Amino acid sequence: MKASTLGAGALLLSVAAxxxxxxxxxxxxxxxxxxxxxxxxxxxxxxxxxxxxxIRARKPGLRVIDVRTPEEFAAYSIPTAENIPLxxxxxxAFRENETIVLYSEGGxxxxxxxxxxxxxxxxxxxFIAGGLADWHYEVMAxxxxxxxxxxxxxxxxxxxxxxxxxxGEPGLGPAQEPRASDTATRPRVATLRRRGC
Amino acid sequence: xxxxxxxxxxxxxxxxxxxxxERAGLGDARKLAGQFYLKDFTVLKVMFSAIVTAMLGxxxxxxxxxxxxxxxxxxxxxxxxQAVGGLIFGVGFVVSGLCPGTSCVAAASGRxxxxxxxxxxxxxxxITGLAFPLLEDFYRSTxxxxxxxxxxxxxxxxxxxxxxxxxxxxxxxxxxxxERRS
Numbered sequence: 001m002k003a004s005t006l007g008a009g010a011l012l013l014s015v016a017a018x019x020x021x022x023x024x025x026x027x028x029x030x031x032x033x034x035x036x037x038x039x040x041x042x043x044x045x046x047x048x049x050x051x052x053x054x055i056r057a058r059k060p061g062l063r064v065i066d067v068r069t070p071e072e073f074a075a076y077s078i079p080t081a082e083n084i085p086l087x088x089x090x091x092x093a094f095r096e097n098e099t100i101v102l103y104s105e106g107g108x109x110x111x112x113x114x115x116x117x118x119x120x121x122x123x124x125x126x127f128i129a130g131g132l133a134d135w136h137y138e139v140m141a142x143x144x145x146x147x148x149x150x151x152x153x154x155x156x157x158x159x160x161x162x163x164x165x166x167x168g169e170p171g172l173g174p175a176q177e178p179r180a181s182d183t184a185t186r187p188r189v190a191t192l193r194r195r196g197c
Numbered sequence: 198x199x200x201x202x203x204x205x206x207x208x209x210x211x212x213x214x215x216x217x218x219e220r221a222g223l224g225d226a227r228k229l230a231g232q233f234y235l236k237d238f239t240v241l242k243v244m245f246s247a248i249v250t251a252m253l254g255x256x257x258x259x260x261x262x263x264x265x266x267x268x269x270x271x272x273x274x275x276x277x278x279q280a281v282g283g284l285i286f287g288v289g290f291v292v293s294g295l296c297p298g299t300s301c302v303a304a305a306s307g308r309x310x311x312x313x314x315x316x317x318x319x320x321x322x323x324i325t326g327l328a329f330p331l332l333e334d335f336y337r338s339t340x341x342x343x344x345x346x347x348x349x350x351x352x353x354x355x356x357x358x359x360x361x362x363x364x365x366x367x368x369x370x371x372x373x374x375x376e377r378r379s
Contacts, residue, residue, distance in 0.1 A: 006246075007366055013253045014362030018355035023259030024266050091273050091343045096199060 030119050044114055046126045048134040051101055052162045055080050061098045065089075067113045068104055078103065078135055079166060089113055094122060102127040103135070140168035215302050218243075224302040226294025226310055233291050236379050238372035245365045256358050276339040293317070 038044050046054075054062050055078075064081040066073050073083035084092055086109060094100060100122065104110040110127035117125045128134050137143075142163055144156040160170035200206055221243045222228050231237025259266035290296050293314040295303055300318060303311025325332070346361075347354045 003369075007369065010249055010253060010362050011366060013257065014249075014359045017253075017256055017358035018353060020257075020260050020355055023256045023354055025259075025262065087342075091271070093270050095202060097202075 035115070035118055044111075044126060045129045046101060048128050048130070048138040049159055049162065051078070051103075051128060051135075052139045052166060054099075054101075056162060056165050059099065061095070062101065063094070063098050064101050064103070065113075066104075067102055067109050072105065076132070078132075086113055086116070089116055090120060096123075098124065100125045104131050106133070107131040139163055139166055142168070142170045144171075214298060215305065217247075218299055218302045219306060223299045224306050224308065224311065226303065226308075229296070229299060230291065230294040235375060238376055241372055242369060245368055249362055249365045252358060252361060256354065271343050271345060273343050274341040275337065276341055278336050278338060281335075289314075289317075 035044075051064065055064065062080075064078055066077050066081045066083045067086050067089065068083070069085055070083055073081075077083070081103070094117075100117065102110040102113045102117075102125065104113070104127075107127070107129050110131060111129075114125055114127045130137075138159065139162060142156060142159040144153065148156065156170070162168075163170045218224065222239060223243060228237055228239055232240040255264070255266060255269070258264045286296070293300065293310065295311060295314045297318055300311045300314035304315050305311075329336070347357045350357060352360075
């Protein structure tokens with residue numbers, strides 16, 4: 001085919017373009033009912049303990065995303081996590097088969113990130129409801145109350161094993177506040193207090 | 198894994214890309230260097246044709262609903278690091294007469310300079326990777342986010358398509374004139 005023919009074809013298609021309207025599909029409305037159903041079924045989040053199990057088992061396609069600032073991430077993060085602050089989340093490419101687990105300091109930002117990714121059409125997204133505080137109290141320093149039932153004891157044994165894998169210190173008695181010695185090595189977690197979701 | 202995610206898809210697209218480059222004569226460093234001395238405009242013509250073809254294809258396929266344009270990944274803009282990267286890329290381009298894609302094509306067709314450029318490319322990737330902790334602050338600086346030409350210019354998509362094609366056709370005409378003169 002001659003170059004001039006190709007050029008004329010391109011010209012024709014381009015001149016018609018302004019009259020063709022938008023090439024984007026009409027914006028999809030967010031499936032609010034579907035999202036509410038997922039939230040009610042608890043499919044929107046995982047517990048910190050579940051995540052710890054996934055990390056240890058090297059769950060295929062798992063991506064742990066820390067949505068805090070790079071400074072906060074540098075100070076302390078969950079092992080294997082990558083730092084993608086909220087403003088970078090939308091342009092980030094995820095693969096179909098990936099399981100995305102979001103977390104933040106408390107839980108609010110990760111929950112908001114969950115809605116953002118859902119709005120962008122991501123399927124397999126979850127977040128840690130209580131954020132890094134959950135990670136600290138469930139994984140790094142789980143405790144067993146003195147009056148715990150046999151079932152609680154069993155769960156604590158399993159959690160303790162996981163905890164040691166991540167270098168945590170499972171203990172007995174009332175919930176441990178992070179110790180002073182932790183402050184140097186884990187500054188962010190050391191200042192965490194459980195503050196609800 | 199879907200086909201689009203598979204290494205096979207990447208291999209097929211890469212092979213087609215290499216084939217097109219070789220057929221356009223871009224495995225030859227002299228031809229590429231000719232672009233910088235304004236003697237041979239093959240690079241400009243090939244690249245601009247590719248841009249126009251892809252743009253018209255994406256626009257019209259999107260318009261008739263065969264592809265979802267919003268699903269196409271648009272890379273982020275980081276002004277300063279990308280300007281510096283472009284400069285390094287350009288210097289390498291002039292010195293070797295090859296770019297990453299054409300160096301592979303040149304090596305595949307048995308040209309030793311292509312092989313040398315490819316090894317240099319891999320060494321550069323390795324060094325950048327190793328030095329990344331030092332470069333990271335700069336790498337992430339002057340972030341302008343994701344935007345497309347229509348968004349930046351505030352013009353309808355179709356108008357930008359017309360403008361880019363008009364620019365390309367004018368560039369082709371100018372290139373032919375300059376080539377005839379030299």
